[in-house]
Amino acid sequence: MIENLHAPSLNLLPPDWRALIAARLAPDESVRACCETDLTPDLRYATGVLVLTTQRLLHLAGAEPEHEWPIGADLALRQSDYAGVGLVEVTRGATRLAVVRFSLAHSTGATHVVAEFARLRLDGGLAGVPPSPCPECRGPVDPASGVCAACIRELDAPPSTWTLFRLWRFARPYRTQLFFGFLFTLGSTFATLIPPYLTMPLMDKVLIPFQNGTPIDQSRLILYLGGLLCAALFAWVLGWARTYLLALVSERIGADLRTTTFNHLLGLSLEYFGGKRTGDLISRLGSESDRICVFLSLHALDFATDVLVILMTAAILFSIDPWLALTTLLPLPFIGWMIHAVRDRLRTGFEKLMRVWSEVANVLSDTIPGIRVVKAFAQEERESKRFLVANQYNLALNDRLNKTWALFAPTVSLLTEVGLLVVWGFGIFQISQHEITVGVLTAFLAYIGRFYARLDSMSRIVSNTQKAAAAAKRIFDILDHVSSVPEPRQPLTIPVVRGRIELREVGFRYGSRQVLRGISLEIAPGEMIGLVGQSGSGKSTLVNLMCRFYDVAAGEILLDGVDIRNLSLASFRSHIGLVLQEPFLFFGTVADNIAYGKPGANRAEIVAAARAAHAHDFILRLPQGYDSLVGERGQGLSGGERQRVSIARALLINPRILILDEATSSVDTETEKEIQRALENLVRGRTTIAVAHRLSTLRKADRLVVLDRGRVAEIGSHTDLLAREGIYARLYQAQLRQHEEGELAGVHP
Amino acid sequence: MNAQFTLERSPRGRLILTLADGSCHHDVLPVRAFPLTAPDEFVALVSALGQELVSIDRLDELPAATQQLLLEALAPREFVPRILGIEKVSTFSTPSVWTLQTDRGPTQLTLKAEEDIRRLPGGRLLITDNHGLQFMVEDQAALDPRSRRTLERFL
DSSP states (O other): OHHHHHHHHHTTSOGGGHHHHHHHOOTTOOEEEEEEEEEOTTSOEEEEEEEEESSEEEEEETTSOOEEEEOOTTEEEEEEEETTEEEEEEEETTEEEEEEEEEGGGHHHHHHHHHHHHHHHHHTTOSOOOOOOOTTTOOOOOTTTSSOGGGOOOOOOOOOGGGGGGGHHHHGGGHHHHHHHHHHHHHHHHHHHHHHHHHHHIIIIIIHHHHTTOOOOHHHHHHHHHHHHHHHHHHHHHHHHHHHHHHHHHHHHHHHHHHHHHHHHHHSOHHHHHHSOHHHHHHIIIIIHHHHHHIIIIIHHHHHHHHHHHHHHHHHHHHHOHHHHHHHHTTHHHHHHHHHHHHHHHHHHHHHHHHHHHHHHHHHHHHTTTHHHHHHTTOHHHHHHHHHHHHHHHHHHHHHHHHHHHHHHHHHHHHHHHHHHHHHHHHHHHHHTTSSOHHHHHHHHHHHHHHHHHHHHHHHHHHHHHHHHHHHHHHHHHHHOOOSSOOOSSOBOOSSOOOOEEEEEEEEEETTEEEEEEEEEEEOTTOEEEEEOOTTSSHHHHHHHHTTSSOOSEEEEEETTEEGGGBOHHHHHTTEEEEOSSOOOOSEEHHHHHGGGOTTOOHHHHHHHHHHTTOHHHHHHSTTGGGOEESTTSOOOOHHHHHHHHHHHHHHTOOSEEEEESTTTTSOHHHHHHHHHHHHHHHTTSEEEEEOSSGGGGTTOSEEEEEETTEEEEEEOHHHHHHHTSHHHHHHHHHHHHHHHHHHHTOOO | OOOOEEEEEOTTSOEEEEETTSOEEEEEEEEESSTTTOTTEEEEEEOTTSOEEEEEEEGGGSOHHHHHHHHHHHGGGOOOOBEEEEEEESOSSSSEEEEEEETTEEEEEEEOOGGGEEEOTTSOEEEEOTTSOEEEESOGGGSOHHHHHHHHTTO
């Protein structure tokens, strides 16, 4: 009976601890949440478990004494972390009862315990058992996607030639063409093997009898020479067909690969882009997909032909004379072994080389956009040196690789010569024994000339395969990366969005740094909220979470009562208008840029949006009005002008929710006034969240939320907060003073 | 904004705009908002200070006389010779000097870089020379084969 009562709640516990905890539970007690801990208070590793039941908090840890604290009104939990070590402080009144420490792997679980503790205090433990936790971190599982968002990790496979086989996914649609390509290869290879075979009868039946006094048999000669010509023509036609067909297919595979990768990349969260460098991603998509393409169309094809030639030649040689064939093929294992030995060395080398290439690209993509800073600080030499260093490293790596590589080809040639020598020697011996004819030896020599040439070109495949495999691995790295902002399996839809936003106990961390914790906030439809705080207080992070650029690590964000993780990303973001500090204009016309979020917008809508954003007049002054090109290579627009274009962009999609992330921070006060006027049109009737460093820009806000080190410190209107004389009042006074000093000095702040 | 207004030309050749409220503006300039993609829609009358005074949604809805006046005022601002043929180019790399036949007579243009050739919707090409003067190719297919091949090399 007792077992039955406990059974569902015990599932929350890690299996190792179930029996221990079950023995300690009272009959009417059940487990609400738990998390594993792995550190003792004096920071030594020891596994333990922190369990929250309906009646008390339990802590068991290895050899440490066991603790339990009954849940009373004055029992409190507080979670924090520093440098990768998390801790939960248990306090009663003013005394600290204990500190439970754990590494951050268990942080999500701990947050869950603390949150459940708070909920338990509210509802008195009446609610049912929470859903079963994530098997990895004991944190709450997202009911929509069925996985814990914190536990989705990047696949990390070592680079291997097998990666190339994964390209099959892209080759599949072209399998018919590939099959015909293979048939052509087979045919043309066969055709190239006919001429040496014909040297045998030419020698034995025509030339040698002639030397011995028999006249040349004309019809036989024409037959053989005609055969040679036909074989050559046949090989030519088939060779052309196969090269053309396979090049066609490989180009298409390469294009598909690029498109798929780019589309996948667009779907990844900002977290991924934050961790990658632009140059690196550009080189992966550009040059490395091209390398795979060249590999498929040239190297892989050559390799397949080589293998075919070797197999066919071997078969033909054995059919003519097994003993001589055996001698001929003797060096093959040696060469095989050599290829394998060099392969291992080159493998790591090429991976490294490619990273260095990315490094070179990174220097470029750093320096060129930042050229104004470079020049202003006169650091051209430093950048040049940085480039030189990257380049030299590239050189050094290449040198090392080439040392191994350079030895390779001559060795193959040497082995070829030795092989020929062996065949000559053994062949002559066999002729002297009258075991074979001169024709057979000639045919053998003709064959193995081709044979070793093939082995030589096959050895080249080693480096090409390595390069292509490394490139494929780096592309599949992108493709295997699952977005940390996953689409829900069954997205919910909100028919009419009102714009009510609710944050419940929201927490977030970048790596091991806790940026936000326990943020709870309710925003009514149409309300304007100003987010205030010192830089680093988590304002922008909060905004990023609301846009779902990142997913919360703890807690939830609700739009009209629905967790935003259950809404499809595209439909959710279509309700959000975002105006950033640094407006980004794409290369294209002004009209295209305004209509970016709504590509079908007509000209009247575009003009109306631009008017509302106070951008119409300056756009008319551009030489080609709305048709002027802006963006990287286009017409230069000032910061304020760009900002107004981006406000028009946000206005055009008519969003329910508007997020202004330091929209006026990077412009002067005059332009700011102009932008403020534009924003007033934008804000009207929409739920607005405005982040601003300059407090004066938030005068229109209904409520101000003051963030301090990742927590909500104060909420209230401007006057309320001033009266409270807290953080906001201090910030405001400081800015006021600064402004007055600026006025006195005759400059605007 | 499509309010009633009257437009007349001053003796000095400038446009004078009188709005419905009786206010009078000297030196107004007509500006096309979409000179390339929709030249006859959204023509604005802008004051000397650059403020929009009147917006005309469609030029052809205006009285003929006003339309005439506007078109005359717009013409000097819209010198875009149409390229009829390319006689010769100095080199196929840039900068390149092209010898052209245009609807305004023979001339030369210096192309600074390939990206100064801009593709417009409808297959038109807008070529900006080193002084910022613009040339239009209305229809590539209508050019003679030699000009077309020459142009091809730069696209």
